[in-house]
Amino acid sequence: MDGKVAIIGTGLIGGSIGLALRASGAEVVGHDDDYVAARAALQRGAIERAASSASEAVDGAELVILAVPVDRMEAVCSQIDPGPEAVVTDVGSAKAAAVAHGEASFGERFIGGHPMAGSERQGVEAADAALFQGAYWILTPTPATSDRSYGVVADLAGRLGATPVAVEPAVHDALVARLSHLPQLVASALVEVAVTTGDQDALLGLAAGGFRDVTRIAASDAGLWVPILRANRSAVLDALDGLERRFEDLGSLLREGRWEELRLFLDRARRARLQLFAKPVYGGDPAALDLMIPDRPGVLAEVTTAAGEIGANIEDLRIIHSTEGGRGRLHLVVAGEEKARRLESALERLGYRVERGELLE
Structure with a gap:
């Protein structure tokens, strides 16, 4: 990535991306509707120039990163008109609506993204060039996504120390509803229960480590969370329904004194939790x-969809273009030999000729 990068939104994520890119020598121009935030990003060195408008920031950019709240995506997409070769991505934690807005505005040049990294602190003051080191960067290609767009943003993730993982937008939203959005609601509800029961000061003064650990994220900014929950409402409601059923089961076990079943419930959860972090999530x-692969739209989405259907996690993806006949070579790295075999068979059924490759550095 040798050209100009434009970052719209210079908060925690946008600022962290800017710091990391500038550390690697990239030209980074930023804009934020909040003048104070843009000035702070400039002073921190996250951007080298603060543009007066989003449209000015994207002028001549090779890559445009929309690091704005999810409820601002539609408006920002309508405000900018990057050049015909510019790739556009976002970093929001709800993807279905963001991808719809992005593709409506930029077509095949847009690809949704979500770096799975963050902090309880907000703003560019909390930005960190190392924020994405070792994190997963979710990409959500669709049949409309060009191979080039995927490649540019996957390269961005790798350049920042993250591992790109491709999933469909709806799959992403269901996953984060359970892994991020539901825990936020649970943490907030637990605090509410605690502070509305009895002597608040005495209760919270007695709070032990378990309560503090489980409710830590309840301290997050409510103003950021409401738009996220609104954007992913359907998936969050599904997750809440599942949690409510578990609570109903637990209530029945307690009311009826079914202690052995309660022990089994708790033990299943204990063993699942231990197994969850005994190996990498994409292990x-x-x-x-x-x-x-032929040089035609939709090839990349077809491949990543095939991987998603069998539960194969793509940990690296590179497109190596060929000058012969408009074809190129797609290099995939899949986590796990068994998943690799299944993906190989699935792709061969789709008509692709698949060979085992060498791991590239």
Whole structure:
């Protein structure tokens, strides 16, 4: 990525991306509707120039990163008109609506993104060039996404120390509803229960480590969370329904004194929690697959969808273009040998010629 990068929104995520890119020598121009935030980003060195408008910031940019709240995506997309070769991505934690707005404005040049990293602190003051080191950067290609757009943003993630992982927008939203959005609601509800029961000061003064750990994220900015929950409302409601059913089950076990069943419930959760973090979430020894792909729209989405359907996690994806006949080579790294074999078979059924490749540095 040798050209100009424009970052719209210079808060925690936008500022962290800017710091990391500038540390690697990239030209970064930023804009924030909040003049104070833009000035702070400039002073911190997250951007080298603060543009007076979003449209000015994207002029001549090779890559445009929309690091704005999810409820601002539609408006920002309508305000900018980057050049015909510019790739556009976002970093929001709800993808279905963001992808719809992005593709309506920029077509194949847009690809949704969500770096799975953050902080309880907000603003560019909390930005950190190392924020994305070791994190997963979710990409949400669709049949409309160009291979080039995917490649540019996957390269961005790798350049910032993250691992790009491709999933469909709806799958992403269901996952984050359970792993991020539901825990936020649970933490807030637990605090509410505590402070509305009895002597608030005495109760919170007695709060032990478990309560503090579980409710830590309740301290997050409510103003940021309401738009996120609104944007992902359907998936969050599904997650809440599942939690309510679990609570109903627990209530029945307690009321009826079914202590052995309660022990089994708690033990299942204990073993699942231990297993969850006993290995990487996208664990398994990496296996590389190489396949020749035609130069036509939708190929990348077809491949990543096939991976998603069998639960294969793509930990690296590179497009190596060929000058012969408009074809290129797609290099995939899949977590786990068994998943690699299944993906190889699935792609061959789709008509691709797949070969085992070498892991690239």
